[in-house]
Amino acid sequence: MPLLLSVVWLCVLAGVSLVETSPYVTRPDIHAPSLKVLVDRLDPQDKDLLFFTPYQSRKDSARIYDLQGHLIWDRLEFAPDGAVFHAHNLHPLVLNGKPHLVYTTSTEVHGPKEVRSVILDDTYSFIAEFKNMNNRILLDGHDFEVIRGGTAVLQPAWINHAAYPTETGTRPVREAVFQVLDLESREVEFEWFSLDDVPVNETCLGVDPFDYLYVMQKSRSGGLGAKSERSHINTVTVSPTGDYLVAGYHVCTIYLINATTASIVWRLGGSSSSFTFIDHYEIRYLHHLRAHPLEDVNIPFSLQGKVSNTTHLALSFFDNAWDTYGAPTARSSSGVVVLLDLIHMTAQIVERYPHPGGAYAAMFGSIDLLPSGDRFIGWGSLKEATQFTRSGELVYHVQIGEETSMVGSLRTFKRPWSARPHWAPDVFSYSWVCGWPSVLYASWNGATDVHAWTFYGGDSSDGPFQSLGTVEKDGFETSMKAGRSVRLAYVEAITEDGEVLGRSPVVKTFIPEVVESRGCSEHRCPDTLHWNDTSDTCYGHDHGFLRKVNDQTFLG
Numbered sequence: 001m002p003l004l005l006s007v008v009w010l011c012v013l014a015g016v017s018l019v020e021t022s023p024y025v026t027r028p029d030i031h032a033p034s035l036k037v038l039v040d041r042l043d044p045q046d047k048d049l050l051f052f053t054p055y056q057s058r059k060d061s062a063r064i065y066d067l068q069g070h071l072i073w074d075r076l077e078f079a080p081d082g083a084v085f086h087a088h089n090l091h092p093l094v095l096n097g098k099p100h101l102v103y104t105t106s107t108e109v110h111g112p113k114e115v116r117s118v119i120l121d122d123t124y125s126f127i128a129e130f131k132n133m134n135n136r137i138l139l140d141g142h143d144f145e146v147i148r149g150g151t152a153v154l155q156p157a158w159i160n161h162a163a164y165p166t167e168t169g170t171r172p173v174r175e176a177v178f179q180v181l182d183l184e185s186r187e188v189e190f191e192w193f194s195l196d197d198v199p200v201n202e203t204c205l206g207v208d209p210f211d212y213l214y215v216m217q218k219s220r221s222g223g224l225g226a227k228s229e230r231s232h233i234n235t236v237t238v239s240p241t242g243d244y245l246v247a248g249y250h251v252c253t254i255y256l257i258n259a260t261t262a263s264i265v266w267r268l269g270g271s272s273s274s275f276t277f278i279d280h281y282e283i284r285y286l287h288h289l290r291a292h293p294l295e296d297v298n299i300p301f302s303l304q305g306k307v308s309n310t311t312h313l314a315l316s317f318f319d320n321a322w323d324t325y326g327a328p329t330a331r332s333s334s335g336v337v338v339l340l341d342l343i344h345m346t347a348q349i350v351e352r353y354p355h356p357g358g359a360y361a362a363m364f365g366s367i368d369l370l371p372s373g374d375r376f377i378g379w380g381s382l383k384e385a386t387q388f389t390r391s392g393e394l395v396y397h398v399q400i401g402e403e404t405s406m407v408g409s410l411r412t413f414k415r416p417w418s419a420r421p422h423w424a425p426d427v428f429s430y431s432w433v434c435g436w437p438s439v440l441y442a443s444w445n446g447a448t449d450v451h452a453w454t455f456y457g458g459d460s461s462d463g464p465f466q467s468l469g470t471v472e473k474d475g476f477e478t479s480m481k482a483g484r485s486v487r488l489a490y491v492e493a494i495t496e497d498g499e500v501l502g503r504s505p506v507v508k509t510f511i512p513e514v515v516e517s518r519g520c521s522e523h524r525c526p527d528t529l530h531w532n533d534t535s536d537t538c539y540g541h542d543h544g545f546l547r548k549v550n551d552q553t554f555l556g
Contacts, residue, residue, distance in 0.1 A: 035069035204252035318365035335367030366411035378412025457486030
């Protein structure tokens with residue numbers, strides 16, 4: 001398996017994309033990987049949503065799905081130069097007492113470049129954006145966390161040193177950094193520079209770090225030269241004491257950084273660990289580190305009544321256990337919970353959730369402790385996600401994209417989310433030939449509370465419009481065949497209680513030319529991306545209506 005995964009991920013790093021997707025009639029700009037639910041033993045009342053940031057799909061973007069695998073929201077964004085922004089770490093949070101979304105984008109699939117972190121409200125309206133503040137310290141897209149009750153943000157960054165002294169001479173080195181910024185003023189309140197405390201030659205890679213980064217950079221961009229990425233911070237978070245926890249991927253170490261002095265308090269893992277693992281566990285290539293109250297984790301029977309939040313610390317992280325170089329350190333990748341004894345400086349695994357198929361995620365991954373007590377694991381480059389009970393029972397398992405695709409997700413979350421977009425629903429009306437009963441399609445990118453669609457049709461913009469029927473929502477896009485041909489149509493989004501959530505603009509019915517209609521069916525033409533105009537000849541008018549994606553395409 002390691003050799004196979006190595007070949008697969010060399011393809012990924014080289015930019016190979018094998019994903020095929022089908023566009024929606026109402027939103028031909030959206031190309032979202034499918035979600036295939038393989039196991040579902042969840043409570044039917046569970047209405048959480050899934051938060052993915054697929055990479056190496058046809059068009060990478062931040063995406064939300066429901067538990068049945070239907071797309072809810074897709075946010076495709078482009079950089080000023082036209083490059084697609086690759087999204088990372090999409091998740092909801094509470095800011096000023098209200099629900100918000102946060103995610104990070106970059107113009108490279110792997111590695112930071114033109115990184116920005118974005119906060120949206122529950123209408124998907126823009127609230128805030130964080131970018132590089134100068135050309136010296138550049139943001140890293142691996143993490144972004146709002147802290148201190150919504151008054152500050154915590155973000156990793158890096159500095160490129162063109163010539164840094166090492167044991168093998170002066171070399172280009174990338175130094176890992178993290179910053180704490182005031183949310184409103186954007187002033188830097190705290191910074192930590194890894195080379196102040198971590199030796200430049202410290203590494204847990206199975207190869208020379210300069211050679212390792214040279215191979216990685218060559219495969220990703222066609223040759224950027226050797227640049228050693230020291231530490232490679234992929235997680236930074238706040239500890240229960242208000243200090244900072246940092247995960248260094250290339251040093252296989254977790255650091256506790258004093259929030260006042262910026263000094264290292266202790267290290268877990270790596271070549272200079274302050275703790276001894278009593279079960280001989282070896283930290284290797286971890287992702288998504290978080291701290292938790294002791295009541296949220298499983299405490300061994302022998303320690304019950306003997307631990308407290310002042311003497312012990314619980315940490316969760318995703319253990320890749322393998323990164324294409326060297327031998328695996330476990331039988332599979334897994335989500336783990338570690339209990340630290342801060343008095344005797346020992347550590348032990350108290351929870352471990354291995355991949356159901358015993359596979360390794362060579363890149364990325366996440367573990368989330370849900371309010372229900374269950375654990376939700378995102379398997380990174382394995383393009384899967386799993387929910388376990390606290391006792392280890394598998395209750396949900398989903399696959400992103402097809403088995404042969406290269407789609408994965410840096411982190412995957414399962415959280416409650418309710419949103420009503422600030423843009424209108426989309427509708428498309430189609431008749432195969434003149435007088436043929438119209439087929440209508442409706443969608444509303446990002447709306448979470450639509451239960452049904454009521455379609456309306458008419459022959460004049462002045463009305464009247466008549467109801468053509470109400471259809472229960474069926475995935476991202478819902479269709480209905482009308483009993484007659486209509487020239488104009490619109491749709492209303494209806495809640496389960498019958499409330500009208502939103503109404504689409506009025507659109508003209510698309511009727512293909514006679515030549516084009518030979519390749520169409522009574523339901524649709526094969527490729528909406530090439531529907532450039534509509535024919536009004538049925539109604540005594542010449543061609544004159546240019547079909548284009550509505551304004552909300554660029555907002556949604």
